[in-house]
Amino acid sequence: MTLYRTICLFAAVTAFAPLFSQNIYQKAKPPAEISSFDRFLSQTRQSVKITSAPEASDNVMVRRLYLDLLGRVPTPKEALAYIQGKQENKQSVLVKKLLQTEEHAMFMTMRYGDELRIKSEFPINLWPNAAFLYTRTIYDAYRNNLPYDKFASQLILSDGSNFRNGYANFFRAVPKKDSQTIADAAAQFLFGKPLKKLSVKEQKEFIKAFSGIKFKSTREWKEEIVYSVFSPEKDPRHPFMKQVLQKNEFARNGVLRLWKWIFGSDNAAPEIIDHLTEQFRKNNYDQRALLSMICTSSAYRVSSICSGDYQKMTRYGAVYPVRRLDAEVLADSIAQITGRKNSYSSVIPEPFSYYNGRAAAIPDGSVTDQFLLLFGRPSRDTGAAGERKNIITADQRLYLFNSSDLNNRLNQIFRYKLKTEKDKLGALYLLFYSRMPTPAERKSFQEMNKKWKWRLLSRMPWVLLNSKEFLYQH
Numbered sequence: 359m360t361l362y363r364t365i366c367l368f369a370a371v372t373a374f375a376p377l378f379s380q381n382i383y384q385k386a387k388p389p390a391e392i393s394s395f396d397r398f399l400s401q402t403r404q405s406v407k408i409t410s411a412p413e414a415s416d417n418v419m420v421r422r423l424y425l426d427l428l429g430r431v432p433t434p435k436e437a438l439a440y441i442q443g444k445q446e447n448k449q450s451v452l453v454k455k456l457l458q459t460e461e462h463a464m465f466m467t468m469r470y471g472d473e474l475r476i477k478s479e480f481p482i483n484l485w486p487n488a489a490f491l492y493t494r495t496i497y498d499a500y501r502n503n504l505p506y507d508k509f510a511s512q513l514i515l516s517d518g519s520n521f522r523n524g525y526a527n528f529f530r531a532v533p534k535k536d537s538q539t540i541a542d543a544a545a546q547f548l549f550g551k552p553l554k555k556l557s558v559k560e561q562k563e564f565i566k567a568f569s570g571i572k573f574k575s576t577r578e579w580k581e582e583i584v585y586s587v588f589s590p591e592k593d594p595r596h597p598f599m600k601q602v603l604q605k606n607e608f609a610r611n612g613v614l615r616l617w618k619w620i621f622g623s624d625n626a627a628p629e630i631i632d633h634l635t636e637q638f639r640k641n642n643y644d645q646r647a648l649l650s651m652i653c654t655s656s657a658y659r660v661s662s663i664c665s666g667d668y669q670k671m672t673r674y675g676a677v678y679p680v681r682r683l684d685a686e687v688l689a690d691s692i693a694q695i696t697g698r699k700n701s702y703s704s705v706i707p708e709p710f711s712y713y714n715g716r717a718a719a720i721p722d723g724s725v726t727d728q729f730l731l732l733f734g735r736p737s738r739d740t741g742a743a744g745e746r747k748n749i750i751t752a753d754q755r756l757y758l759f760n761s762s763d764l765n766n767r768l769n770q771i772f773r774y775k776l777k778t779e780k781d782k783l784g785a786l787y788l789l790f791y792s793r794m795p796t797p798a799e800r801k802s803f804q805e806m807n808k809k810w811k812w813r814l815l816s817r818m819p820w821v822l823l824n825s826k827e828f829l830y831q832h
Contacts, residue, residue: 384661477723495524685733
C-alpha cells in the first residue's frame with residue numbers, strides 16, 4: 359500500500375469516527391433540565407412527541423462554545439481546562455466568561471457588519487474611514503452591552519458626519535440614497551424582512567419615516583453629512599421608532615437573529631422564539647443575557663447525533679444542527695493551529711487597505727483574500743443572510759487537498775507547535791479536535807505507521823484538517 363493510500367484510509371476512518379465511537383461525542387443521557395427555559399423546551403417537545411438527543415460530550419461542548427461565541431477553535435490549554443474541570447456548572451461559568459471577552463464582541467461585530475453592509479467599495483461605497491468608524495461604533499456598543507432597542511434607535515435616529523458619527527453610516531451603507539431604498543434597509547434590520555414583504559400600510563409608514571433624509575458633501579475626501587429636512591420636533595423618524603419598539607415583531611427579529619447566529623438557521627419552532635422574545639423584553643433587550651440563556655439551554659447542550667426526524671428535532675432544539683464552519687472561523691482556526699497569521703487587503707486603491715490578524719476582526723467587507731471568497735464569506739452587498747455560503751464545494755475540497763500554501767503552513771506545526779511534545783499524535787488531536795485520540799484511533803495509527811514511521815505522522819495535520827470533524831460545527 360502506498361503512503362498516499364494509507365493516508366486516505368486513515369482519513370476515511372477519522373471522517374467516520376462518529377459511527378464507531380459515539381461516546382466521544384455524546385453522553386449517555388439527554389441534558390438535565392436546569393432552568394425554566396429547559397422546562398419549557400421539555401414541555402414543548404413532549405407536546406409534539408419528540409425525544410431529545412443525548413447531551414454532547416465535554417470535548418464537543420468546549421469546541422462548540424469557542425466556535426459559536428469567539429469564532430475559533432479553543433487552544434489545547436483552553437480545551438483541557440474545560441474537559442478536566444470538575445465544576446458541575448462549568449458550562450455556565452465558561453459561557454459567562456466568553457461573553458465578557460473582547461473576542462466575543464469582535465465576533466458579534468462581524469455578524470452585525472454582514473447585516474449592516476459595512477463595506478468601503480462598490481456597491482455600498484462607505485469608503486475606508488467610514489467603514490472603520492462604523493465597525494468600531496458597533497464594537498463599542500456591543501462591548502458596553504448597549505441594550506438592543508437602544509442600539510437600533512441609535513442607528514435609525516442618527517445624523518451628522520459619517521466620519522464622526524459611526525451610526526450615521528446606516529444611511530450611507532445603501533446602494534441608492536432614496537427614501538425607499540433606505541426604508542428597505544431599515545425594514546430588513548428592524549423586522550428581518552425586505553420592504554416588499556411588509557403590508558402596504560407598513561411600507562408607507564417606513565417610506566414616510568425616511569422621506570426627509572438627505573446627504574451633503576464636505577471638503578473632507580469622501581465625507582458626507584446625513585441630515586433631515588425636518589426639524590427634530592417634526593422628524594417622522596421619532597414617532598416611527600417609538601411605534602416600532604412597541605411591536606413584538608421588533609423584539610422577535612432580534613431573538614431570531616441571535617438564534618440563527620448560534621444554530622446556523624432561524625428555523626426554530628414559533629413557540630420557542632415567542633418564549634425567548636418574552637424573556638428578551640423582560641430583560642430590557644440584554645443580548646448577552648439572551649445568549650447566555652440560549653447557550654446554557656438543553657437545546658444547545660444536545661449532541662449532533664440524530665436518530666429521529668432531523669428537521670423536526672432541529673426545529674424543536676432536540677439535536678444540534680451540523681454545518682460547515684464559516685469562512686472567517688475556518689481561516690482563524692487554521693491560523694491559530696498553524697501559528698501563522700493571515701494577511702488581507704483591498705484591491706481598490708482609494709486607498710489600498712491592508713490588515714494582518716483575525717479574519718473575524720476585519721473592519722471592512724472590501725478587505726479580503728481568495729480563501730474567504732472561496733469559502734463563502736458574504737459580499738455585504740445586500741445584508742441578506744443568503745449572502746453567506748456554508749456548503750462544502752468541490753473547489754473548496756480541491757484547495758484543502760492540494761494548496762501548497764496550506765501544506766506549508768501545516769508543516770510548520772511540528773517545527774513550532776509540537777517541537778517539545780512527546781505525544782505528538784495526542785497534541786495534534788487537541789489542536790484540531792479539542793480532544794485526545796481514542797484507543798481505537800491510536801491503534802489504527804500505530805498499525806498503519808509500522809511501515810511508514812514518521813512519514814505518516816508528518817501527514818496527520820493534513821488528514822485531521824480534511825476531516826468532517828474539523829470542518830464542521832457539530
